[in-house]
Amino acid sequence: MEDMHDETSHTPGPARASTEAQHPTTTQLPAYGAAPGPAYPPPTGAPAGPPTSAFGPVPGTRPAGRRTAAGMLIAALLVGGASGVGGAALWTSQQDSDGSTPVRTSQVADTGTPVAAKGSVQAAAAKVMPSVVQIEVAGASGAGSGSGIVISSDGEILTNAHVVELAEGGGQMTVSFNDGTRARASVVGSDPLTDLAVIKAEGVSDLTPASLGESGKLAVGQGVVAVGSPYGLDATVTSGIVSALNRPVEVARDQAGNTTAYPAIQTDAAINPGNSGGPLIDMSGNVVGINSSIRTSGSGDPFGQTAEGGSIGLGFAIPIDAAMPIVEQIRAGETPTHARLGISVSDVRTDDTGATGAQIQEAGEGSAAAEAGLRPGDVITRIDDHPVTGSDALIATVRAYRPGDKVEVTYVRDGSTDTTTLTLGSDAAGA
Numbered sequence: 001m002e003d004m005h006d007e008t009s010h011t012p013g014p015a016r017a018s019t020e021a022q023h024p025t026t027t028q029l030p031a032y033g034a035a036p037g038p039a040y041p042p043p044t045g046a047p048a049g050p051p052t053s054a055f056g057p058v059p060g061t062r063p064a065g066r067r068t069a070a071g072m073l074i075a076a077l078l079v080g081g082a083s084g085v086g087g088a089a090l091w092t093s094q095q096d097s098d099g100s101t102p103v104r105t106s107q108v109a110d111t112g113t114p115v116a117a118k119g120s121v122q123a124a125a126a127k128v129m130p131s132v133v134q135i136e137v138a139g140a141s142g143a144g145s146g147s148g149i150v151i152s153s154d155g156e157i158l159t160n161a162h163v164v165e166l167a168e169g170g171g172q173m174t175v176s177f178n179d180g181t182r183a184r185a186s187v188v189g190s191d192p193l194t195d196l197a198v199i200k201a202e203g204v205s206d207l208t209p210a211s212l213g214e215s216g217k218l219a220v221g222q223g224v225v226a227v228g229s230p231y232g233l234d235a236t237v238t239s240g241i242v243s244a245l246n247r248p249v250e251v252a253r254d255q256a257g258n259t260t261a262y263p264a265i266q267t268d269a270a271i272n273p274g275n276s277g278g279p280l281i282d283m284s285g286n287v288v289g290i291n292s293s294i295r296t297s298g299s300g301d302p303f304g305q306t307a308e309g310g311s312i313g314l315g316f317a318i319p320i321d322a323a324m325p326i327v328e329q330i331r332a333g334e335t336p337t338h339a340r341l342g343i344s345v346s347d348v349r350t351d352d353t354g355a356t357g358a359q360i361q362e363a364g365e366g367s368a369a370a371e372a373g374l375r376p377g378d379v380i381t382r383i384d385d386h387p388v389t390g391s392d393a394l395i396a397t398v399r400a401y402r403p404g405d406k407v408e409v410t411y412v413r414d415g416s417t418d419t420t421t422l423t424l425g426s427d428a429a430g431a
Contacts, residue, residue: 119283124225125237127285130178131210132278134229135163135185135199139171147228147278148175148199149210149287151327155183155201158327159277160292161190161260162252164197175201176234189330193338194399195251195260195292196323197277198330210279213286215265215319218242226269226291226315228278240269240313246386248396249316251293263386263396264316265289271315280317289317322400339401339424341374342367347390348379355412357381358394372422374411381417382410398424 116123131150135157137143146163150156157175164187167173173185183201190197201207218224225239244266252260267280271291280289295314326336345358357379363370374380380388384407386397401407403426410419 121223121225121237121239121283124281124283124285125227128210128225128227128279128281128287129235129237130208132178132227132235133157133201134176134232134234135159135277136174136176137164137166137171138173139166139169142166145229145232145274146276147274147291149277149279149290150207151198151209153205153207153209155185155204155207156188156331157185157199157201158290158323159197159199160290161192161195161197162292163277164190164199173199175199177204177207178235189333189336191326191330191336192252192254192260193258194262194323194326194336195318196290196326196330196336198327211286212320212324213282213284213288215288215321218245218265218282218288220245223283224265224267224269224288225281225283226267226271226275226278226317227281228271228275228291230270230272230274232274236275238270240267242266243268243314246397246400247316248393249293250392250396259395261392261396261399262292262318262322263400264293265319267315267317268313269315270311270313271317272311273309275315288320290320290323291315291317319400325402335428337403337426337428339398339403339405340367340427341369341394341398341422342425343369343374345380345391345394347392349390354415355379355381356390357388357412358391368422368425369409372409372420374409374420374422375413377413379412380409381412383407403428 114122116126133148133150134145135148136145144163144166146159148157148159148163151158164173167187168190173187174182175185176182181204183204185199185201188198188200220242222242223239224242225237227235227237230236242265246263247266248261249264250259250261265280265288269280271294273294275291276293278291279287280291282288293316294311295316296309297312329336342364343360344362346361348359349356359379360369360374360376363375380394382388383394383397386393388394388397401424403424405424406421407424408419408421410417412418
C-alpha cells in the first residue's frame with residue numbers, strides 16, 4: 001500500500017517510523033478517470049511499501065482517483081440489439097366469443113422511471129447525484145480526471161489532494177456538474193497528509209450540497225454506494241457493502257518520511273481510477289466517505305504503473321468524520337493540523353515477550369508520549385479500542401484523532417502490559 005499519514009513518519013532504514021509524520025500504507029486510486037496505473041499522478045515522494053493486511057497496509061493498493069490522459073484506456077461501448085421485435089411490445093392473443101380467428105394486439109411497455117423504494121440503491125444514488133462532479137485537470141506534467149463532492153451552494157467542492165496535484169503551480173481545472181454545465185475551478189487548499197483538498201468552481205450558484213452522514217455509525221456488512229467518474233465515465237453508480245472499518249491505508253510517503261495515511265472504510269463496491277474524490281454514501285444517500293484508493297492484483301510498483309488496473313472488490317474511502325475537521329480548516333484558510341504522539345516507531349510482529357505492535361525507538365522531549373511516561377522499547381498494542389499491529393496501524397489510528405484529544409494507550413514493557421492516558425499533541429507550527 002501507499003503511505004498513510006498520521007503524525008508519525010516512517011524513517012528510512014530498518015523498519016523505523018516516526019509518529020510525527022508517519023502514514024499507514026494502502027493504495028490510493030488515481031483521482032483521474034482512466035489512468036492505466038495506480039495513483040495518477042502519484043502523491044509527492046516515493047511510494048510506500050507493500051500493501052497492508054488486516055490492520056496493516058494493504059498490499060498492492062494504489063490511488064483510485066485520477067486518470068491521466070496519456071495512456072488513457074479507450075473503451076468501445078457496444079450497444080446490442082436483437083433483430084425483429086425489440087422487446088418493447090407485448091403480444092397477447094384474444095379469442096372472439098364466436099370462435100373466429102384470434103386477434104393480436106400490441107401493448108407498449110411503460111418506459112417511465114420507476115419510483116425508487118426508500119433505502120434502495122436507486123433512491124440513495126438519486127439523492128446524491130446532483131452533488132457529484134467530474135474534475136478534469138491539466139498541468140505541466142500531464143492531465144487527468146477525478147471526482148468531487150459539492151459542499152456549498154456557491155461552488156466549494158471536496159475531493160482528494162492527489163486529484164488536484166496537477167493543477168497546482170499554474171495548471172487548470174474544469175468541473176462538470178450533473179446537469180451538464182461546466183465551470184473553471186481553482187484550488188482553495190489541500191492537505192497531502194490526509195489526501196484531502198477543497199476547490200472552488202467559478203461563477204456558480206444555487207448548487208446542491210451533499211448531505212453528510214456519520215462514518216462512526218457504520219457497521220461491517222452495511223450497504224453502501226459509490227458514485228463518481230471511473231475511467232472518465234461520469235455519473236457512474238456502483239454498490240456493495242462495508243467490508244471492514246478502520247483499515248490502515250498508506251498511499252504515499254515523501255522524502256522527509258511524512259506519510260499519507262488514514263483509517264479507511266473498506267468496501268467491495270467497485271471503485272476504479274477516476275472514482276477518487278467521489279462520495280461513498282449510505283443507503284439514505286448521505287456521504288460517509290471519500291473514495292480514495294484501491295487494492296490492485298498485478299505486480300509492480302505500489303502506484304500500479306506496471307500493475308493491472310481496475311477494481312477487484314477492495315476499495316478504500318476516507319471516513320467523513322475524520323475528513324471534515326481538516327476540510328473546515330482548509331475552508332477557513334488555515335493550515336491543517338494533525339494529532340501526534342511525538343515518537344518514532346518500528347514494527348514488532350512478535351518480540352521475545354510475545355508482543356505485537358509498534359515499538360518506540362525514540363520519544364521526543366516534551367512530546368505527548370514522553371509526558372505520559374512512554375519510553376523507547378515500549379510496544380504500543382492499542383489506542384483506545386483500536387488494535388495496533390504495527391507502525392502503519394499506529395499512524396492511521398492517530399490520524400483519525402484531533403490535537404488535544406485524550407486517548408488511552410495500551411503498551412507492553414518488559415513483558416508486562418500497562419495503560420496510560422495522554423493528550424495528543426499537534427504538528428502545528430510552534431506547538
